[in-house]
Amino acid sequence: MSLTKFMAATSMATMLMSGAAFAQSTLVYCSEGSPEGFDAALYTSGTTFDASSKPLYNRLVEFDVGTTNVIPGLAESWEVSEDGTEFTFKLREGVKFHSNDMFTPSRDFNADDVIYTFMRQLETEGSWEYFNAMSMPDLVESIEKVDDMTVKFKLTRAEAPFVANLAMDFASIQSAEYGAAMEEAGTPEMLNQQPIGTGPFEFVAYQKDAVIRYAANENYWMDGVPKVDNLVFAITPDASVRYQKVQAGECHVMPYPNPADVEAMRAAEDVNLMEQEGLNVGYLAYNTQMPPFDNPKVRKALNMAIDKQAIIDVVFQGAGQIAKNPLPPTMWSYNDAVEDDPFDPDAAKAMLEEEGVTDLDLKIWAMPVQRPYNPNARRMAELMQEDFANIGVNVEIVSYEWGEYLDRSKAMDRDGAVLLGWTGDNGDPDNFLAVLLGCDAVGGSNRAQWCHEPFNDLVTQAKTGSQEDRAKLYEEAQVIFKEQAPWATIAHSVVFMPMRPEVEGYVMDPLGGHYFNEVGLAE
Amino acid sequence: MLRYILSRLLTFIPTFIGVCIISFAFIRVLPGDPIIVMAGERGVSDERYQELVEQFGFDRPVVVQFWDFFTGVLQGDLGTSYVTKRPVWDEFFSLFPATLELSLVAIILAIALGIPAGVIAAVNRGKFFDRALMSTALVGYSMPIFWWALLLIIVFSGNLGWPPVSDLIDLLYYFEAETGFMLIDSLLSGQEGACKSAVRHLILPSFVLATVPLAVIARQTRSAMLEVLGEDYIRTARAKGLAPARVNGVHALRNAMIPVITVIGLSVGTLLAGAILTETIFSWPGIGKWMVDSIFRRDYPVVQGGLLMVALFVMVVNLIVDLLYGLINPKIRKR
Known part of the structure; x- marks a missing residue:
């Protein structure tokens, strides 16, 4: 299981350690706060999305990181009807869900997972805040499974931004099988605590207010992604302390620096500072x-x-x-x-x-x-x-x-x-x-x-x-x-993003998310 | 002694009910509707608002809401967090050991340094050592914790690179929590260097947290000692020709301890309050940050449950302190 994988990777990493407080194949992100949970559809905060939907899940369509453009994700392509009210998505073949102690998927991702993901937000009671805030219940008339690999959304009116909504965190695709298994076991909250997704990283463990551990998903559908073996979120609420940790080499990347520290960061040799206008x-x-x-x-x-x-x-x-x-x-x-x-x-x-x-x-x-x-x-x-x-x-x-x-x-x-x-x-x-x-x-x-x-x-x-x-x-x-x-x-x-010089390939997201899918570490 | 314990326990009950009422009322007195705060700029539709009102039970009379909370508490059910949707009880016990560990180490540090400092200052009253110690204590007492913590981090972790900046333990070590106390868990894990790493991570936060109680204990010990040193029996003991160390350490200190123990008991409350700031700065995963976040989010169950548990803890500690008086001074338990 993922824990042993993580342990193996860490002990390897320990041997490779070279004076730094962590190993080269482990990317440490000093995040600003604790996630509220890992089932992103229940929440609205960016801190939660960074820790849940971004590393662990995929959506039918994704934002092309660095822009606000929408590109194919778990859907390879989509078509819009003449009148703009029907959206048909062709799904990607061979996408595998993660597994954990309680669950091993018996099949690849298919249309049932898409139906499950959206129907639970449409039909079951729960705090699907973002889904509601984006008026999805009024907008979506029906979701149909055309065949195993095709799904059709019918809308109540023409609404082009709908596709962009599907790239949002609440639209992260859940496993219908996992949902059913946990429902049967009487522990539906596991979807929120032991998340299973298709994303580039698998969930390993979360110690509340302290640290979240992820391991690379070896079966990820995109070749060569992710670029590190482990991803760690070291939860560090104080901005000055985050910066101290970056300088001390205790973490590689941090968000939200104190504006007062920005000048010093520009001058510092062991810190690269990226910046971008916020959305x-x-x-x-x-x-x-x-x-x-x-x-x-x-x-x-x-x-x-x-x-x-x-x-x-x-x-x-x-x-x-x-x-x-x-x-x-x-x-x-x-x-x-x-x-x-x-x-x-x-x-x-x-x-x-x-x-x-x-x-x-x-x-x-x-x-x-x-x-x-x-x-x-x-x-x-x-x-x-x-x-x-x-x-x-x-x-x-x-x-x-x-x-x-x-x-x-x-x-x-x-x-x-x-x-x-x-x-x-x-x-x-x-x-x-x-x-x-x-x-x-x-x-x-x-x-x-x-x-x-x-x-x-x-x-x-x-x-x-x-x-x-x-x-x-x-x-x-x-x-x-x-x-x-x-x-x-x-x-x-x-928005400023300070990071250590060995961090490679970090791209700032104009939507304010923090993605580590394609981030690597130089030797 | 048994009667003394029983009478102490009896006063516990009204205090407990009072604490329940206050913790329930406290967060509700603050302005701010939790649903609107949660929705933020995005807003919430009227239907959705009604649904949430029903879901959280705000449509029922306050008295009924309190009764639900109170009966829940008696059955060990503190409700479910609005935000994380997890039982408050579970969250509290996953976080409290870290706070307890930090506070315990801090108070031990404060006692171990504070009492000797106070005794030495009292014995050398008015001399350089006394003045230096007491003015240092005054500075320690009046220092804002967050500023002190950042200063120590910048000097010791940043410039000198000795202790780590924050967290419980190096990220490299990873094991299941057996007890929730990192010092014990790291020993049990059997991983080489884990315990050492945990200790290194404890140094700065526990010292920061110990600063205020240390100053208070040192000052209290000094003044209690001075009072006792002027008593007749001390003069008698000296006159008998007892060694000064024995006079000061046994005859004087034991009798000076009562007010010091009171101060130690009271500083548990201060310690938990200080822990909130210390934990935030050192990214220490205890209840401090959890409570503060919940107040901002108007997460009623967490705030009232957390407050209640902290208050209960302080009450228990003070009960223990009361019982300690009885042990140290037999006159008290006879009263």
């Missing part, structure tokens, strides 16, 4: 239903008064990039031709006067929590308060407990502009533009309460068609967004 956006959403903020020119004027560079320097301490579009720059269809509003307080003041707005009072809502797209909302609000004071706008900062904040900021008659943001789910522009700015989302995730027909039509039209056609529509939508200015787009975070 997120932080924004200030005006309530576009309340005068005078229903006037796009007033919103535009306010946007011109915000010194975004100061925010990047002070709030993000450099670990951020000015946002001009609601989409992050790593996403396909990002419109780089759009020009950001200039920072020009005088022009902004003149513009407000032109619109007859004087003595304007504005509440700015500041979140009480740190988020990737906004590490310190309070500080950000204070900077904006100064900026707005310069053009004669009087700002009051308000805040609520996080749950209250999320709830109250949805109100259609909300008084004030709200600081919030979004981290992408499936790498599809629809996930930003429709979810955050579509007419259907008013009173919900559309915190600007902004329903603008021309924009909404484009985004709705973009729900079908080829990626190329859709990209054109989204690019146009971004131009309208900029003209109408329902938000002040503030920043995208910049």
Whole structure:
């Protein structure tokens, strides 16, 4: 079984050890927290996905790591019907599931596993949070097994982003056989505690809050993957300690460094620092239903008064990039031709006067929590308060407990502009533009309460068609967004990944996941 | 003595009920709806919200929820975590040994260093050694734990490379947990060097955790000793011509121990609170981090169950301390 495999590999590794605290064929990742479990469909946090769906499972389609494009995974190919409501997937032959003490698969992966994976989320009670959050129950009408190696999804409406949803963590393919065996044994929770998948690594052991051990899946369907014998997650919640461990050689790769340490990391010889914009956006959403903020020119004027560079320097301490579009720059269809509003307080003041707005009072809502797209909302609000004071706008900062904040900021008659943001789910522009700015989302995730027909039509039209056609529509939508200015787009975070120089082939994932499938270690 | 023990045990019952109520109420007093916090920016539909409310039992009166919790506790059932979907009881006992091990080593360290330091300071009252020791103790007492821990890590692990930065043991060693105590498990595993590695990993965190109780114990021992050293019987003992070591070590110290033991008993509570920070910094897989995460996630069963168990532990330790008084000072158990 996998434990003995791991032991054999480790004792070999011990012999090869050369002064470092671990062996060359064992990749150690100092992760930031403990996974909530290993059945990814039950959870929504990236920390859990890094430890479960990424190393242990595959999906029908996968993200091409490093981009937000979708490529074949356990499905070799797929076809979409004319009307965009039927998706037929041709499955990959010869894919083997892992085995453990309790279970040895009797067959290769087939259509039954796909049906099982999705039907349990469609039909059984349980906290399938992400499946629900992505509206899958409303979207999927039926799932049919055409033959052993073909599965057809029928949707209730045309929805091109559906394929990207299938690359998400909740769509990780489970073994129907394992599920049935554990159900029969009365221990269905084993799917969550002793995971069985088809992924590049097999689960070995998890010691809560301390360490997760994985061994390479020798039967992995992709040749030459993975590139190390063992993968270890050393759970290290404190960012300074993670960095000390990288320097001491106790781990190879770490996520989420302290922004204050980044400069030292750039200079350090034994650390390579990678960086990329995060798939997120932080924004200030005006309530576009309340005068005078229903006037796009007033919103535009306010946007011109915000010194975004100061925010990047002070709030993000450099670990951020000015946002001009609601989409992050790593996403396909990002419109780089759009020009950001200039920072020009005088022009902004003149513009407000032109619109007859004087003595304007504005509440700015500041979140009480740190988020990737906004590490310190309070500080950000204070900077904006100064900026707005310069053009004669009087700002009051308000805040609520996080749950209250999320709830109250949805109100259609909300008084004030709200600081919030979004981290992408499936790498599809629809996930930003429709979810955050579509007419259907008013009173919900559309915190600007902004329903603008021309924009909404484009985004709705973009729900079908080829990626190329859709990209054109989204690019146009971004131009309208900029003209109408329902938000002040503030920043995208910049994500840093420090790693030791012997780490080879690490690719940063714009969706924020951490993949070790193709990561190797130099001798 | 039996009556003394029984009367102590009887006071246990109302305290226990009180602790149950407080741990149940504490997390509910905090603002924040666990379902909305869990959903985050993504939000949750009204139907789904209702489903979860029913699933978690929030639709029932608070009194009924408390009664369920209380009767559950009596049967050893602390409920199931909203987040991990595992029984709180299981999670607690998989994590608590690590906290206990760290705390035990820390308190032993604090006693072993603190009492001699206090005695030496008292005997050399006002001299350089006393002043140096006591000012060091004051610094140790007022140092923020997280800052102290990081400082030690940077100097000793980072610059000098002596002890490892964090974790229980080198990742190279891997064996099944028999007792949950890494020192014992590493010995039982029979793997060469495992125990040594476990000890090396314990040095920094236990020293950090021991710092505050060490300072408190040293200061308490000193002042108790000073008080006792002024007593008539000490003068008599000296006058008899007993060796100073015997006077200080036996006559004085034994009588000075009562307040010191009280302080040791009380510092168990401080120790568990300190463990939360220490564990987070040293990636020590104990209950500290588990509880803090759960508070942020509003994971009611874990917070109330964890609090209750920690409170119970502190109560048991204080009971033991009470019984120790009885052993040391016969006057107390007769009262």
